[in-house]
Amino acid sequence: MSTVLHAALAGGTQTSGAEEALFWVLAPVMVLAALGLLFARKAVHAALSLIVVMISLAFMYVAQGAVFLGVVQVVVYTGAIMMLFLFVLMLVGVGSSDSLVETIRGQRWAGWIAGLGLAAVLAGVLGTAIYPDPVGLDAANAPSNPEGVAHVIFSQHVFAMEVVGALLVTAALGALVLTHRRRLTPKRGQRELADLRVEGGHHLAPLPAPGVYARHNAMDVPALDPYGNPIESSVPRVLRVRGQEADAAEYAARIDRVLAGRSAKGDVENTPPEADPAGQPVNAPDIADAVAGVDLEGDGK
Amino acid sequence: MSLDHYLVLAGILFSIGAATVLLRRNAIIVFMGVELMLNATNLLLVTFSRLHGQLDGQVLAFFVMVVAAAEVVVGLAIIVSIYRTRRSASVDDVNLLKS
DSSP: OHHHHHHHTOOOSSOOHHHHHHHHHHHHHHHHHHHHHHHOSBHHHHHHHHHHHHHHHHHHHHHTTOHHHHHHIIIIIIIIIHHHHHHHHHHHOTTOBOOOOOSSTTHHHHHHHHHHHHHHHHHHHHHHOOOOOOOOSTTTTSSOHHHHHHHHHHHHSHHHHHHHHHHHHHHHHHHHHHHOOOOOSOOOOHHHHHHHHHHHTOOSSOOOOOOOOTTSOGGGSOEEOTTSOEEGGGSOHHHHHHTOSOOHHHHHHHHHHHHHHHHTOSOOTTOOGGGOTTSOTTTHHHHHHHHHOGGGOOOOO | OOTHHHHHHHHHHHHHHHHHHHHOOBHHHHHHHHHHHHHHHHHHHHHHHHHHTOSHHHHHHHHHHHHHHHHHHHHHHHHHHHHHHHSOOBGGGOOTTOO
């Protein structure tokens, strides 16, 4: 297997049949994907088509005998750079698309003419240039391609390699500085949030649970406070927003009626629990309600 | 098939990348056009390396990749900071210095 692969992808003087097939399969795909980058309306589609181009390029590098570069192409370009692009796309908004407003008059036509003109110039240069007979990389890749590349890098280009290292450190620091935001407001930690809650006089403990009655969907029935009044905040906020809670006023009225009938007093709105002869204000309305009759039944939600 | 098929392909890719830079307005897509041009140049370098039987072209392509990585990091950081202040990634909206 490896000998076959080596024979097919040696990067020799002449292209083998396998390499030819690889080229004619990949080249149209690459050109189409590059046109996708040019014409895609959404930035995500452009990024995906660029990834297709880059992976196809990695195949071509390997087919041309540049095995090391093929691997680096996949790892650095598609693995690091394009992922960075996708992260930034997620930050900016995946649906971000081009504005079609032309701010410079005739810029579109000028751009088309310049692009086509560049293509024509490149075609002219490629067509008229005289190429030497291909030498092939068989001799240069003698032990293996990564070793040959390493020999060239670390003998002739050592200084450039070190400068590139400094450049990478500088770029990383530059990215940190450029995206750094100074904190304009003091940090609000757990301690500060707790102090705020105490100062604001909100509920410090969890909110009371909704009332539980056997005849109702329990979550939409408000709980009762010690005086028998419904506590609206005990019903989950989602139900309140949707308007699916049982009517608190209706409950209050019903409880008032029950309390009035049971304790036989005219005014029981603020009757403290010790004044209630039942002694159990939370359970009492439920029992009394059953006694009072069907016309007090809830709306059946 | 001779090796100049690769050169023609690289020329086509480079032209499309240049047209992307000239025609698109989203800064991120413009940046991707620059990346496509760099990739086309790398393909050219690798092909010439094979044509001449020397590995210097591949080493040069390797350096192009590293510099492209650094360039992408800084460029995307600039795009993100512009987006934070102007809420837009369009190259036409960066016109603060216009009189």
